[in-house]
Amino acid sequence: MTNSTYGEPKSRELIAFRIGEQEFCINIMTVREIRGWTAATSLPHAPEYLRGVINLRGAVLPIIDLSVRLGLPSTEPTERNVIIVAQIAHQQVGLLVDAVSDILNFNEENIQQTPDIASDLVRMFIRGLLPVEGRMISLLSLDHVLPADALEDS
Numbered sequence: 001m002t003n004s005t006y007g008e009p010k011s012r013e014l015i016a017f018r019i020g021e022q023e024f025c026i027n028i029m030t031v032r033e034i035r036g037w038t039a040a041t042s043l044p045h046a047p048e049y050l051r052g053v054i055n056l057r058g059a060v061l062p063i064i065d066l067s068v069r070l071g072l073p074s075t076e077p078t079e080r081n082v083i084i085v086a087q088i089a090h091q092q093v094g095l096l097v098d099a100v101s102d103i104l105n106f107n108e109e110n111i112q113q114t115p116d117i118a119s120d121l122v123r124m125f126i127r128g129l130l131p132v133e134g135r136m137i138s139l140l141s142l143d144h145v146l147p148a149d150a151l152e153d154s
């Protein structure tokens with residue numbers, strides 16, 4: 001890790017994952033664990049992106065279908081899907097994704113801005129883009145995955 005007090009960029013780690021044909025990444029420091037798919041108990045009148053809840057060592061863990069939350073087609077989970085247990089503010093949530101693909105090291109200077117032509121909704125979820133080995137990986141901001149009122153209740 002470089003020392004930012006001397007003007008050198010600080011290196012961080014991201015965990016990359018796939019949803020359909022697209023790749024995304026989040027700060028590894030928000031990840032608590034990665035687990036295989038577990039069938040979730042659905043809740044009545046829940047938002048479409050809330051797949052349901054599971055019991056995680058005695059705690060109720062909401063499972064977010066990250067594909068739906070990002071405006072992509074719904075995921076039909078199989079045993080190949082994984083749940084990334086992440087900390088968002090004071091709430092732990094499970095993020096349903098197709099597969100975890102990589103751990104990336106990056107510097108802030110490597111993040112490219114989301115294009116101006118992107119909608120406000122895209123910019124709400126995508127913090128920036130990382131060019132990695134000829135492909136672009138979207139850096140997600142987990143701040144808006146849960147609605148603000150859900151974060152206030154926790």
